[in-house]
Amino acid sequence: xxxxxxxxxxxxxPIIPEAAQNTGVSLSVTMLQYLSETSPWLRxxxxxxxxxxxxxxxxxxxxxxxxxxxxxLAGGFETFPAWILPFVYIPxxxxxxxxxxxxxxxxxxxxxxxxxxxxEDLEMAFKNNKSFWKFYGIICIIYLSLIPLMFVAAIVGGxxxxxxxx
Numbered sequence: 001x002x003x004x005x006x007x008x009x010x011x012x013x014p015i016i017p018e019a020a021q022n023t024g025v026s027l028s029v030t031m032l033q034y035l036s037e038t039s040p041w042l043r044x045x046x047x048x049x050x051x052x053x054x055x056x057x058x059x060x061x062x063x064x065x066x067x068x069x070x071x072x073l074a075g076g077f078e079t080f081p082a083w084i085l086p087f088v089y090i091p092x093x094x095x096x097x098x099x100x101x102x103x104x105x106x107x108x109x110x111x112x113x114x115x116x117x118x119x120e121d122l123e124m125a126f127k128n129n130k131s132f133w134k135f136y137g138i139i140c141i142i143y144l145s146l147i148p149l150m151f152v153a154a155i156v157g158g159x160x161x162x163x164x165x166x
Contacts (some may be wrong), residue, residue, distance in 0.1 A: 027122075035110050035125075042107025049100020053093045060089025095139075102132035 027035075064085040109125035112118070 032114075036114050039107045039110040039114065042103050042110065044107075046100050046102075046104025046107060049096060049103060053096040053100055055093075056096060057090045057093030060086045060093065063089065098135055099132055102128045102135065106132065 067085060106125050106128040109121050109128060113121035113125060
């Protein structure tokens with residue numbers, strides 16, 4: 001083929017429409033004030049999330065130790081399988097870490113933007129906000145998909161209990 005362009009080739013368009021590339025939209029004073037007032041609360045909630053996450057993980061470990069010690073003191077009688085606690089509370093504590101992290105970073109980057117007026121800080125703030133809501137959206141999808149399974153498990157457990165004479 002030659003170096004000539006194909007006159008019948010379809011035109012190429014940019015991936016991002018030109019209207020959305022750089023519109024020059026700036027934040028109003030009111031928007032900046034709202035973001036500035038929101039930043040400390042986001043950081044506060046993020047720190048509380050970190051604390052709650054750590055306490056849940058530590059609580060799972062301590063709860064398992066206490067349950068094991070109580071079952072030993074009661075002569076090996078175990079009303080609740082204590083080994084389950086770390087497998088529930090520690091992963092839930094780790095799961096709680098992520099929304100706390102995204103919330104704290106959202107507030108931190110908003111504060112950084114307030115002082116630096118850097119577009120990158122504002123973009124990172126909203127990136128953390130997006131990650132926070134995406135995370136919770138995925139958790140909601142998982143939760144909603146587990147609800148029917150729990151109904152089936154409850155029905156099967158009830159039928160098994162009914163026929164086994166409990």
